[in-house]
Amino acid sequence: MRTFLSLLGIMIGIFCIIAIQAAVDSLESNIRSSFEKLGNDIVYVDKWPWKDTGGDYWQYASRPEISFRDYQSIREKSHLEGLVSYSCFIGTKVAKFERNTVEGAFVMGVSEDYANIFKIDIVNGRFFNAGDILRNSDYVVIGHDVAENLFGQSDPIGRPIKLGGRKFQVIGVIEKTGKSLINPLNFDQVCIISYKSAGYFINLNGKFFRSSVNVKARPGVALTNLIDELTYIIRAERKLKPIEEDNFSLNELTMLNKIFDSIFGVMKLAGLIIGGFAILVGMFSVSNIMFVSVKERTNIIGIKKALGANRSIILLEFLIESVVLCLIGGLFGLLAVFGALKIATAFTDFEMSLSIANISIGMLLSVFVGILAGVIPAYSAARLDPVEAIRQA
Numbered sequence: 001m002r003t004f005l006s007l008l009g010i011m012i013g014i015f016c017i018i019a020i021q022a023a024v025d026s027l028e029s030n031i032r033s034s035f036e037k038l039g040n041d042i043v044y045v046d047k048w049p050w051k052d053t054g055g056d057y058w059q060y061a062s063r064p065e066i067s068f069r070d071y072q073s074i075r076e077k078s079h080l081e082g083l084v085s086y087s088c089f090i091g092t093k094v095a096k097f098e099r100n101t102v103e104g105a106f107v108m109g110v111s112e113d114y115a116n117i118f119k120i121d122i123v124n125g126r127f128f129n130a131g132d133i134l135r136n137s138d139y140v141v142i143g144h145d146v147a148e149n150l151f152g153q154s155d156p157i158g159r160p161i162k163l164g165g166r167k168f169q170v171i172g173v174i175e176k177t178g179k180s181l182i183n184p185l186n187f188d189q190v191c192i193i194s195y196k197s198a199g200y201f202i203n204l205n206g207k208f209f210r211s212s213v214n215v216k217a218r219p220g221v222a223l224t225n226l227i228d229e230l231t232y233i234i235r236a237e238r239k240l241k242p243i244e245e246d247n248f249s250l251n252e253l254t255m256l257n258k259i260f261d262s263i264f265g266v267m268k269l270a271g272l273i274i275g276g277f278a279i280l281v282g283m284f285s286v287s288n289i290m291f292v293s294v295k296e297r298t299n300i301i302g303i304k305k306a307l308g309a310n311r312s313i314i315l316l317e318f319l320i321e322s323v324v325l326c327l328i329g330g331l332f333g334l335l336a337v338f339g340a341l342k343i344a345t346a347f348t349d350f351e352m353s354l355s356i357a358n359i360s361i362g363m364l365l366s367v368f369v370g371i372l373a374g375v376i377p378a379y380s381a382a383r384l385d386p387v388e389a390i391r392q393a
Contacts (some may be wrong), residue, residue, distance in 0.1 A: 003289055003325065009282025010329030010369060011336065013275050018354070018362045019337045020271025023375040024346070026352040040253050042117065043226055044072065049249040063239075063247045068195065068247075071111070071213045073237040079225045082218040085114040088211040090201045092171045095142075095191055096162040097150040105193045106148055107163060109198025117216050120187065125157045125172035132171075140168035144176035154378065163191055166200055223252055279365070282329065283373045290322050290377035301381055302389025307326040311382040318381050322374025323367055330366030334353045334359060 007371075018116070046061045053067045061097035071179060078084065087110045095105040114120070115127040122141070133140055140161065146155050149171075154168045174187045227250050234248055334354070341352040 007282070007286070007329035007332070008286045009278060009368065010179055010326050011282075012331040013279030013282050014330045014333030014362050014366060015336045016278050017275030017365065018334060018358050019272065019340055021268060021361065022337060022341055022354050022358045023352060024267045024271065025355060025358065026341075041184065041217045042231060042252070043113070043215045043217070043223065043232065044251040045074070046249050046251055047210075048233050050251040052297060066211045066248065067211055070234055070237055072212060074215060074230060074233055077233050078215070078229060080218055080221045081215045083117050083216040085214045086111040086195055086211070087114055087214065088195060088198050088202065090198055093164040093191070095146055095150060100150045102146050102149045104189070104190045105173070106189050107193065107201070109193050109195040111195055114214070115371060117214050121175040122172045123175045125170070127172055128194055133196055136196045137194070138166070138168045138197055139171045139194065141172040141174060141192040141365070142170055143174050143188045143190040147173045163193070164201060168193060170198070186330055191194060191310035193207045227252070256259065263285050279369055283369050286322060286325055286370070286373035287377060289325070290318060290374050293321070294318065294377050294381040298384065299387045301384050302386045305384070306390065315378045315382040318378035319371060319374045323370030325371065326366045326370030329364065332364050334362050
């Protein structure tokens with residue numbers, strides 16, 4: 001019972017540290033993989049930067065929106081872009097087909113290369129092409145959930161729906177995106193129309209809506225070179241003087257990675273601090289057990305030394321015992337973490353798992369704590385005089 005209660009501290013400490021580490025790692029993996037859909041070779045021309053605006057909020061808010069002229073200028077003058085698309089966000093509208101409605105369908109207007117840049121998979125029908133936009137056709141591509149709620153099992157291709165009171169013909173259905181903790185490109189509830197059709201709802205001068213230009217680099221082109229070229233093109237388009245600052249932002253995925261690094265670093269540090277206190281208590285408990293063990297086996301230690309056992313043998317004996325005790329506690333802690341993560345996975349939208357790296361950290365930490373807890377008792381046992389030790393029997 002004494003041993004079990006002492007190992008309970010090690011178990012709780014390992015559980016706290018590894019559970020938080022595993023949860024943060026799973027969360028980080030899910031979020032990073034979600035944002036990787038944005039592309040590592042894409043530059044996002046936007047009004048707002050992907051960083052903490054701090055006290056400069058109003059400075060960014062006063063910037064002009066990314067206009068269609070910016071998009072045209074990049075498309076005509078850039079030599080390093082592989083694909084470029086324009087997108088404007090209209091907001092939510094009510095989508096209707098006969099008696100069926102979808103509240104809060106997210107509507108956006110895009111150019112024809114949007115699907116190629118973000119690798120949108122069309123499971124039924126097709127996406128816009130340049131001819132559709134040139135003819136100003138009232139076509140719409142809808143997400144999986146919108147199609148399911150409006151048409152059920154029927155084929156939606158070629159059928160008309162109403163968005164904000166205006167009719168659009170369905171030409172494509174997007175593949176179901178699926179569940180994810182954070183999904184920056186969730187197209188399940190979207191209705192995508194052409195940027196020309198978006199003019200029915202918004203002012204394309206860029207004053208009343210959120211818009212951006214997405215530029216994919218050509219194969220082999222460094223993103224820094226593309227950013228330099230885009231900076232020159234947009235500054236020239238907006239006629240900015242050399243002394244004037246940029247009134248636009250060029251964002252890339254590495255900016256988000258830096259933010260994630262700092263956030264998840266703090267979360268992991270918090271887990272180490274919380275679990276560290278529990279392990280500290282457990283370490284002193286194991287150390288106390290080892291002192292009791294030395295006291296109870298004093299005469300045996302004396303006999304061993306009288307028969308020729310040297311100090312290193314006695315020292316190693318108690319150190320191994322301490323390490324084994326902590327390893328047992330750590331193993332139970334890892335089993336508790338495994339069970340907790342399985343339960344958590346059942347209640348979350350992403351899988352939480354215990355990686356080999358976290359298991360290794362847990363076991364190595366147990367060994368380290370075992371050495372620290374047992375080194376002083378083991379040293380005291382190794383220093384015992386064999387005659388005095390035998391007399392205490």
